[in-house]
Amino acid sequence: MALRIAPLGDHHDRAVFDCGVEALDRYLKTQAGQDSRKRVASCFVLTDDGPAPIAFYTLAATAIALTDLPPPLAKKLPRYPAVPATLMGRLAVDRRFRGRRLGEFMLMDAFSRTLRSEIATYAFVxxxxxxxxxxxxxxxxFLPLAAAQRRLFIPMTEVARLFA
Ligand SMILES: CC(C)(COP(=O)(O)OP(=O)(O)OC[C@H]1O[C@@H](n2cnc3c(N)ncnc32)[C@H](O)[C@@H]1OP(=O)(O)O)[C@@H](O)C(=O)NCCC(=O)NCCS
Incomplete structure (x- = not known):
C-alpha cells in the first residue's frame, strides 16, 4: 500500500466509506467538504492507491477554559480565561482496514500537523x-477535561516529546 494523507478534495470517492458509525460516515460524505470550504474544520483523508478514503480526521481551532484544566497544569499558565487548543473533532478508520494501526497513524499525523503550525496551540483536544x-x-x-463528558486533551509539550 502507498499510504498518503492529504486534504479532502473533489477527486476523493467517499461513497463506499464505512467506519461502522453512521454519523461519521455521513459526515464524510455530506458535510466535510462544506466545512472545509467554509473553514470551520479541515478534513484530512488517508488513501492507498485508489481515490477512496480509508480513514479521515478533522481539525479545527478551539479553546480550553483555564478552570477546565487539572489545577497543577492551570497553575503554570498565565491567568488568561482560556488557552488556545486544536480540536480533532472526528477520527474514523474504514471497518475493512481496522486493527492495522491506521488509527494510530492518523493520530500521529494530526499531532505532527498541529506541531508544525506556526500558530500557538496549548493542547490537542x-x-x-x-x-x-x-x-x-x-x-x-490523553487526560479528561473537567467540563465536558468525554472531552480529552493532551498538552502540546507532551506531543512534542513524542517527536523529539
Ligand atoms: C478508534 C479507531 C479510529 C481505531 O482505529 P484502528 O486503526 O482500528 O486502531 P489501531 O490499529 O491504530 O490501534 C491502535 C491501538 O488502539 C487500540 N484500539 C483500537 N481501537 C480501539 C477501540 N475501539 N477501543 C480501545 N482500544 C482500541 C488497539 O488495540 C491498539 O492498541 P495496542 O497498541 O495496545 O495494540 C477505529 O476503531 C474507528 O474508526 N472506530 C469508529 C469511530 C471511532 O470510534 N472514532 C473515535 C473517535 S470518535
Missing amino acids: VDAKDEAAERFYKAYQ
Whole structure:
C-alpha cells in the first residue's frame, strides 16, 4: 500500500466509506467538504492507491477554559480565561482496514500537523464518542477535561516529546 494523507478534495470517492458509525460516515460524505470550504474544520483523508478514503480526521481551532484544566497544569499558565487548543473533532478508520494501526497513524499525523503550525496551540483536544474511543485515546496519554463528558486533551509539550 502507498499510504498518503492529504486534504479532502473533489477527486476523493467517499461513497463506499464505512467506519461502522453512521454519523461519521455521513459526515464524510455530506458535510466535510462544506466545512472545509467554509473553514470551520479541515478534513484530512488517508488513501492507498485508489481515490477512496480509508480513514479521515478533522481539525479545527478551539479553546480550553483555564478552570477546565487539572489545577497543577492551570497553575503554570498565565491567568488568561482560556488557552488556545486544536480540536480533532472526528477520527474514523474504514471497518475493512481496522486493527492495522491506521488509527494510530492518523493520530500521529494530526499531532505532527498541529506541531508544525506556526500558530500557538496549548493542547490537542478530542471528543471520544464512547467508552471504546475513550480507551483508544487514553492509551496515548490523553487526560479528561473537567467540563465536558468525554472531552480529552493532551498538552502540546507532551506531543512534542513524542517527536523529539
Ligand atoms: C478508534 C479507531 C479510529 C481505531 O482505529 P484502528 O486503526 O482500528 O486502531 P489501531 O490499529 O491504530 O490501534 C491502535 C491501538 O488502539 C487500540 N484500539 C483500537 N481501537 C480501539 C477501540 N475501539 N477501543 C480501545 N482500544 C482500541 C488497539 O488495540 C491498539 O492498541 P495496542 O497498541 O495496545 O495494540 C477505529 O476503531 C474507528 O474508526 N472506530 C469508529 C469511530 C471511532 O470510534 N472514532 C473515535 C473517535 S470518535
